[in-house]
Amino acid sequence: MRVVGALAAALVVAGIALYLIPSNDYIFLPDPAHPVAPLMRVQGGHNPTGAGGIYFVDVFERRASMLESLFPSIRSGSTLVPAKLIVPPGVSDQVVRRADLRQMSISQRIAAAVALRRLGYHVVARPAGVIVDYAEPGSHAIGKLEPTDVVVSLDGKPTLTVSALHKQLAGIHPGATVTLGVQRGGNSLTVRVQTVTDPRDRHHALIGFLLAGEAASIHLPIRVQITSGDIGGPSAGLAFALEVMEKLGHNIDHGYRVAATGTISLDGTVGAIGGVKQKTIGAREANADVFLVPAGDNATEARRYAHGLRIIAVQSFPQALRALATLPPKR
Numbered sequence: 009m010r011v012v013g014a015l016a017a018a019l020v021v022a023g024i025a026l027y028l029i030p031s032n033d034y035i036f037l038p039d040p041a042h043p044v045a046p047l048m049r050v051q052g053g054h055n056p057t058g059a060g061g062i063y064f065v066d067v068f069e070r071r072a073s074m075l076e077s078l079f080p081s082i083r084s085g086s087t088l089v090p091a092k093l094i095v096p097p098g099v100s101d102q103v104v105r106r107a108d109l110r111q112m113s114i115s116q117r118i119a120a121a122v123a124l125r126r127l128g129y130h131v132v133a134r135p136a137g138v139i140v141d142y143a144e145p146g147s148h149a150i151g152k153l154e155p156t157d158v159v160v161s162l163d164g165k166p167t168l169t170v171s172a173l174h175k176q177l178a179g180i181h182p183g184a185t186v187t188l189g190v191q192r193g194g195n196s197l198t199v200r201v202q203t204v205t206d207p208r209d210r211h212h213a214l215i216g217f218l219l220a221g222e223a224a225s226i227h228l229p230i231r232v233q234i235t236s237g238d239i240g241g242p243s244a245g246l247a248f249a250l251e252v253m254e255k256l257g258h259n260i261d262h263g264y265r266v267a268a269t270g271t272i273s274l275d276g277t278v279g280a281i282g283g284v285k286q287k288t289i290g291a292r293e294a295n296a297d298v299f300l301v302p303a304g305d306n307a308t309e310a311r312r313y314a315h316g317l318r319i320i321a322v323q324s325f326p327q328a329l330r331a332l333a334t335l336p337p338k339r
Contacts, residue, residue, distance in 0.1 A: 031077035034094045037068035038085040038286040041267045041294035044244075044251040051230040053255030059338070060261035060297075062254055064247035065269050065290045066239050067283035069094070071101070085289045096142035099154060107155030108240025110193070114139075114156075114223065115242035115271065120232035121224075122276050122325055123252035132227040133274050135168040136160070137191060139220040147216025148202040154192065158223045159215075161189030169222055180213040182206070188215070191223075224274055243281035245272030246300060249325055250332075260329065263338035267291035268300040268328070276325035280306050288313040298335070300328050 041063035045055050072080075072088060080088050095104050121131045137158035143149035153159075159167055163186055167173040180186060182205040190197045203213035234248060247268040254260050269287050271279035280302045281287070288310045291299045298318045301310045307321035322328040 029074045030071045031074045032091050033072040033077045033088045034069060034091055035072035035076050035083065036087040036089060036283050036286050037083055038289035038293065039066050039068050041065045041291045041296055044247050047235050048248070048251050048255060049233045050252055050255040054257070056254045058263065060263040060265055062247055062251045062261055063265060063267040063291070063294055063296055064244040065267055065287040066244070067286045085286055087285055099142065103154055105240065110156045111242040112236055112240045115245040116234045116248055117226045118224070118274055119245045119248035119272050120228055120252055121226050121274060122272055123249040124228060124230070126325065127253065127256060129229045131229065134225045136223040136225045137168055138170055138173050139223050141218040141220035143217045147204050149216035152199050152201055153190070153217050156220070158191040159188050160191055163187050170219060177213055177215070182210065182213040184213065186215065221273065242271045243269050246270040246278055246325065246328060250328065260332055262332060262335055264297040264335060265295060266298055266300065266332065267294065267296035270300065270302040270322070272325060278302050278322050278324055278328065280304065284309040285313050288317065292317050300331070
């Protein structure tokens with residue numbers, strides 16, 4: 009009996025240790041979809057009344073414990089992702105977290121701009137630089153560029169758009185060192201980076217980072233305030249744009265509980281997101297009637313976990329509005 013007790017105690021201690029020790033994986037977990045209305049204030053707008061509503065979905069994302077990494081099935085609806093795919097080499101968890109929060113802030117202003125333009129408001133939006141997603145492994149940008157840095161110039165010449173950056177790089181010899189003007193969290197920096205050879209064209213130089221899109225200086229004609237707390241990332245852009253229109257008196261949901269996910273660009277394009285499995289489960293848990301999802305692989309994966317939830321694939325904001333407007337009357 010003592011041996012059995014000792015073994016049981018040892019297993020408990022081992023289990024606790026495995027639960028407390030972080031692994032080299034991240035774990036994605038579902039979170040029920042949240043209504044957007046309580047988070048948003050629009051000047052001159054009002055909270056919608058009646059049934060339905062716009063919902064955004066997010067994902068619980070954190071370092072997995074060793075126990076969760078070894079036995080992921082103990083967390084329903086979970087997905088394990090290697091940490092190196094979430095936190096690029098040379099970047100800390102804290103830097104990635106700050107980047108996620110900044111991406112959320114950027115997506116909110118873009119969403120408001122897209123919705124207000126759709127309603128006929130005059131919105132001023134000027135390109136303001138190229139946003140860094142992350143520095144590529146093996147490049148000299150590691151440790152010099154961080155997620156959500158905004159590259160505004162190359163060798164003193166403005167690069168406020170992706171095309172402008174590519175044009176400037178076309179005249180750079182691979183291996184040459186370039187001087188980048190960078191905006192980081194309100195600070196202006198000068199960063200020198202040695203370029204690398206484009207593997208697709210040995211005559212073309214690359215700085216060594218993936219693009220997360222273009223930054224923009226946006227002036228909204230009315231105040232739009234969104235309080236999202238500690239939720240980060242750009243994937244709620246579509247839901248925010250829909251809610252702006254709801255707040256200004258337009259019946260966008262048509263009585264349906266509409267969950268929506270997707271990044272949104274100034275031209276209204278809806279872009280792909282991560283964590284589709286968890287977000288689809290979250291939409292189901294919130295009893296959503298329909299789930300707007302970026303077309304392509306995202307929609308394909310969402311249908312795999314829909315279990316009766318109606319999935320609507322969209323590529324743009326106008327398409328999302330049309331899809332909702334043509335739903336049959338809610339019973």
